[in-house]
Amino acid sequence: MSMATDSQTPGSRLVGRLLDPTSRADPYPIYAGFRALGPVWIEEMSSLVVASYRDCETLLRDPRLSAERDRFFQADQAADLYPAHAPSSVRQPWFLSLDPPDHTRLRRLVISAFTPRAVARMEDSIAQLVDEYLDGAAEQETFDVLSGLAYPLPVTVICRMLGVPPADERLFHRWSAQLTRMLDGFSNRYDGSGETPEWMQGEVELHRYVNELVADRRKSPRRDDLISELLAAEDGGDVLSHDELVSTVVLLLVAGHETTVNLIANGVLALLRHPGHLAALRAGPGTAPAVVEEILRYDPPVQLTVRVADHDLRVGDAKVPAGGLVLLLLAAAHRDPEATPDPDRFDPNREQVRHLGFGFGPHFCLGAPLARLEGRLALAAFARRVREPELVADPPPYREHVNLRGVSELLISHAGVTR
Template sequence: MTTASSPGFFAGLLNPANRADPYPLYDRMREHGPVRLGGGPVVVLTSYRDCATVLRHPAAVVDRRHAALPLGPTPTHDLAGERAAELAGTHSFLFRDAPDHTRLRRLVAKAFTPAVVRAMAPRITAIADAALDRAAERGRLDVVADLAYPLPITVICELLGVPVEDEPRLRAWSSMLARTLDPVSGTAVTGRPDPAELVRANNEVHEYFELLARARRRRPGDDLLSALIAAEESGDALTHDELIATCGLLLIAGHETTVNLIANATLALLGHRHHLAILRTAGAFAGPVIEETLRYDPPVQLVPRIARDAISLPDIEIASGDMIVMLLAAANRDPEMFDDPGRFDPARENRHLAFGLGQHFCLGAPLARLEADIALTRFARRVREPRLTGQPPYREHVTLRGPSAIPLSYKEILPANADS
């Protein structure tokens, strides 16, 4: 076991200078072994073995009441008190353990079964093609702004029953509230979000779904929010606070991570053009490209857990109450698990941890995979000779990794029916 001095590795993790390429830092951290920050109750894990063990361990929980430190949704809480974390925190199944987690997840899971998701493919294709059509009309293409963002935000809004005209407001709120998932350190990071803005965004989302829920109670629709309201009204399956928090969680988790998956995969393809050429003619190749992107450059870089009881790992003893930060992005490049892990290779056997393991395995994984599959396939087939026009800037997020823009030049964007 090793102990990091301040600012040490964790400060490097939070340093904006490492956003564009954090992987050399992750390699050094993984080689160094498990880290206990300053001798305190925060442990950082980087190896595949350790992360996989903790993700499956029954004593590794998400309920913050078990933590030795007073926490918001992040390892070192420094935000704006309980209200800033409320929407994605206390009442959300993201931070609940069994039996509450099981109860809440079961209610939402019906909307994400493989059969339900497969039935969404024609609509997702239409959304992707419409996004590329708009870019073709304008004569310019930013993959993030024009495809990676519009596709999943439209899908999750339609799934929840959010009016299409409200999408811009929800997108702005979601981007702001996603920052509450980041670790925070006053000495290690600059440009943190204003706590007052976080509180304001949280309040506005809360009030928005309150009003939308009232409207759905009066006139139910064929959407997930109406289904959740029906569950709430049927008894003790879902409280009102849980209903509102679940909507907020689905808004953030339902599109922020998929935006990054599509963007990161596009960048990987642009950097490995022989793979892009294969995808242009072989749509089935999208699946391996997505799985390798999830390993090579995952949209979720780290996940936290709390040790309800002591957990013993080969190189570190985790005490009850310790916060455990698992750097999945480091684990996914562990050479003990993956040969030549720094190489982008869609043909490899891939057992990445990007969606987690165990009871908190990502509920929306089938939908994220389908959205990315369609987005990448339509991009490869329709956008001819795409080229980066500059080095893509990265978003300030630590937990959720992806570029904020991918501006491209291209020869042409073919009509949607050109390959039919």
């Protein structure tokens, strides 16, 4: 995707500012600029950028928009970059990036493992993990909330759900970090150089590992892991093919890990900047669900999502040709004053929290119950156990990602960790 940031059009100038790494700490004034423009077509990107809540919510369920963004990026031209020995599953699209009826079919086969009831059974084990990570902060004068809590918790949870041997969990940390590029909506994953990008190397390694894990489960199914459940999943005689199963496992790891990392880290950051709300959570752990919902609105783990226009369409005064890209700035929509009063204020006590943090419509996030549970348990335990936490640096350093925007480090000092 070509992005000429020296263009004089207002939309292009805003895109240039958003892509500037110095904006990562606070992109919200830029998002306000996009809302003021209304839906804007940016010719250099062949893209429509949408920032209001109403438009984002409406377009997320518009059947004229496709989730199959690889068609826009001409992914078939990158197929030759995969090594000849790469598993065939690397070419199986994630069901997140498919349209109905394929998306509907695959989602129906997977959803039983992520119902609120199924996820609730994991609460005790996740709470124990959170306490173990916070125990690690007790003997440290400064504690990195990212590497010490927010980052390891989701990957450990999903690895244990899948039945990954504990000794191999560290491999998943590296692969997940490499594959986040696949979810960064402002980036063309294929640079045209003809060289295999780092994320693709990680993808091949991960697929190879999961293929072996699935083969082992076929020989010796277990009753308590997600891969065995997916192998047994059936709907009206329909089952997941081998490549569909492997691709789904990879999706659950990558999409479910980095997003929850950002939810927890963004939540701790917001609470540290608003000590009154941190104290309220400490005094009333039952308010943790409301805190999570406000974080999803105020500083969402996923800042934008992408669709492709299947047909010519008009959004406001802007025309989008078939094949054009539509960038839905979810983080901008969450700060839309027409949807949320006083939207720049962090306030878990709002009567109604409207957000698109898990998407909307047919692609609503399958892992939402799990992410909410992990966020609730992590934030409540942090508030309860960590005494007098203070940020070492504000703002903290951020990673380069535009979409999965999050800190690269979140150092705090504290007066101790209670048992």
